[in-house]
Amino acid sequence: MKRILIVDDSFYMRTMLKNMLTDAGYEIVGEAPNGQTALELAKETKPDLITLDVILPDNTGLDVLKGIKAEQPDMRVIIVSAVGQEVIVNEAMEYGALSYIVKPFSEEKVLEVVKKALEE
Amino acid sequence: MKSREQEYKEIFIAEALEYFDALNRLISELEKRPQDDQVLAEIFRMLHNLKANAKAIGYLQISDLSHKLETAFGLIRNKELSFSDEVVGVLFDGIDMLGELIGNIDGEFPVEPDQVLLRNLDIIVDSLSDSTIELAKVQKFSTSRNLTLSDLIYIQIRKLDHLMNLVGELIIDRDRILSLSRELDHDELKQVSSHLYRITEELQYSVMDARLVSIGTLFNKFPRVVRDIANAEKKEVDLELSGQDIQIDRNILQIMTDSLLHLVRNAITHGIEKPAEREKSGKPKTGNLELSARSDRESVVITLADDGKGIDLKKVRSAAVQQRMVSADVAEDLPDSEVFSFLFEPGFSMAKEVTEFSGRGVGLDVVKNAIDSIGGRIRVESEKGKGTTFTLQLPTSIAVKGALLFEVDSIFYAIPLIHTDSVVALDKDELHEVSDVLVADIKGETVTVVYLHELLNTGEPNMRLGDKTRLQGQVQNIIIVSYNNRKLGLIVDKLYRQQDIVVKPLSKPLDSIDLYGGVTLLGTGKVCLVLDVPAITKYFISKR
Numbered sequence: 001m002k003r004i005l006i007v008d009d010s011f012y013m014r015t016m017l018k019n020m021l022t023d024a025g026y027e028i029v030g031e032a033p034n035g036q037t038a039l040e041l042a043k044e045t046k047p048d049l050i051t052l053d054v055i056l057p058d059n060t061g062l063d064v065l066k067g068i069k070a071e072q073p074d075m076r077v078i079i080v081s082a083v084g085q086e087v088i089v090n091e092a093m094e095y096g097a098l099s100y101i102v103k104p105f106s107e108e109k110v111l112e113v114v115k116k117a118l119e120e
Numbered sequence: 121m122k123s124r125e126q127e128y129k130e131i132f133i134a135e136a137l138e139y140f141d142a143l144n145r146l147i148s149e150l151e152k153r154p155q156d157d158q159v160l161a162e163i164f165r166m167l168h169n170l171k172a173n174a175k176a177i178g179y180l181q182i183s184d185l186s187h188k189l190e191t192a193f194g195l196i197r198n199k200e201l202s203f204s205d206e207v208v209g210v211l212f213d214g215i216d217m218l219g220e221l222i223g224n225i226d227g228e229f230p231v232e233p234d235q236v237l238l239r240n241l242d243i244i245v246d247s248l249s250d251s252t253i254e255l256a257k258v259q260k261f262s263t264s265r266n267l268t269l270s271d272l273i274y275i276q277i278r279k280l281d282h283l284m285n286l287v288g289e290l291i292i293d294r295d296r297i298l299s300l301s302r303e304l305d306h307d308e309l310k311q312v313s314s315h316l317y318r319i320t321e322e323l324q325y326s327v328m329d330a331r332l333v334s335i336g337t338l339f340n341k342f343p344r345v346v347r348d349i350a351n352a353e354k355k356e357v358d359l360e361l362s363g364q365d366i367q368i369d370r371n372i373l374q375i376m377t378d379s380l381l382h383l384v385r386n387a388i389t390h391g392i393e394k395p396a397e398r399e400k401s402g403k404p405k406t407g408n409l410e411l412s413a414r415s416d417r418e419s420v421v422i423t424l425a426d427d428g429k430g431i432d433l434k435k436v437r438s439a440a441v442q443q444r445m446v447s448a449d450v451a452e453d454l455p456d457s458e459v460f461s462f463l464f465e466p467g468f469s470m471a472k473e474v475t476e477f478s479g480r481g482v483g484l485d486v487v488k489n490a491i492d493s494i495g496g497r498i499r500v501e502s503e504k505g506k507g508t509t510f511t512l513q514l515p516t517s518i519a520v521k522g523a524l525l526f527e528v529d530s531i532f533y534a535i536p537l538i539h540t541d542s543v544v545a546l547d548k549d550e551l552h553e554v555s556d557v558l559v560a561d562i563k564g565e566t567v568t569v570v571y572l573h574e575l576l577n578t579g580e581p582n583m584r585l586g587d588k589t590r591l592q593g594q595v596q597n598i599i600i601v602s603y604n605n606r607k608l609g610l611i612v613d614k615l616y617r618q619q620d621i622v623v624k625p626l627s628k629p630l631d632s633i634d635l636y637g638g639v640t641l642l643g644t645g646k647v648c649l650v651l652d653v654p655a656i657t658k659y660f661i662s663k664r
Contacts, residue, residue, distance in 0.1 A: 010169040104176035
């Protein structure tokens, strides 16, 4: 079973993502509401994939992405963003994010992006 | 079973209300420090989440309004829009409207966003330079709002109440089983019942713990409230908050909400002076209001301190005389502490005029009643010209305790069952005077026995705890209590029943007496003092 870490500051978003992904048979190894926890959990749980919100309370998603990639260069990271954040998303792709999801997202879109990312 | 839609909705609302409270706090901060990038980033993040979540769940009015506000704050962050008074007004209105929309998701009547407000938002967003277009006045929804706590616990509190009551009943049965196991002297039963004891004890604390919320859920509403009242009163007030992380029973906090709001209103309306007046008396122009909480053993202490004009004792005296609460000559001689207590008398008022926020005839007696109802205490200290401090001492939890009821000298007492070991009836001849105490052989163990009548009613110089002649009657009812492996027999006049009680802390002047842990009301309405077994044991040791 593929293991996923969810990083998002909104409990609502985390719950939605968690439900969608567990329904599809993935294991959620952790949920991080901020960058600090995200970095700790990434190290601790070594997931197969991380979904990463780009706006976090303590630091930006980009910093978290850089931090994760510095420790685990092969980590698969998917960016979760909203309309109007194209600049950040592009930057994230340059730093090694595999793909991105735009809020509000549909279940199909999430599963499609996650499946594809895990195959890479 | 809750449907997933229902679950999403509840989570959305709870989180949205949290964001709403935080936004109110943050925008009040921003008003003071418009250049604070961190505050702006936080506002931005919350509006952003609100927009995304609302869009996902399908509350489009909320997501649209959040989007407009987000855009406006984005412009402010990029310095394309100045944080002027006019703009601030529109943004506050916008956040209020958000609150209305969130609060009415489950409401009977759907709320529509105010069109004037939406247009105002469009105006400030679209006209980047200083706008010449008049911002239309927005109809205010309510100026003296009621505060409601967001349900951060995703469980109905009544379910926790029910759970708490069940735990209370379980504890009574547990103690019965415990004492039966001792009576029967059955080893296996003793083992099982002591395990049961630990489990139920842990259960009780877990349920109590589940009811705790941080006091910040209430405190964080005050920056906005203070700003609004201060604006209406044309005063400048800085609010300092501390101790938001302190935990307290949610129901206690709920009961205290209106009282705190009342005290804060009072402090601004009657306490803190207008800027000009403050400068004249050599104070900084801006008044200071401190709202803080701290833990103090079994209770939470909330303090509200202002640096305003203080309470004029002379005026309190004359108001009390005027309102026929005391005669003029008696009032003159009353000590200050007693004069302050008039403030908490029903109907007492010092307000000369009714303002929008205070002086509506609701006095401090309402606050006092609320605090009494949960077994808390309130104290006021004030110095003319310097300011006023209210100190509220509140229980952390509404705890249910099983207790054994008895009577001494026609007064009801209770002992928490946790400390009750057994009850025996002994003939006077079985009690022996040893030095200055009485002892008895109880199931092969020599136990010190105290005549409660003597201990509770006789002043120290005349107390004869080792004098058998003071006992009344031949057969003595003795409750054996234990504390820290130390047994003590307490001779009582009459024994009643076991009952679960809600212990409330004592109010003055009894609180200075260490032998009582609190007070409870019996079903009959009679007051019953709860003996503090640890204290009585220690007291007795000190007597010896």
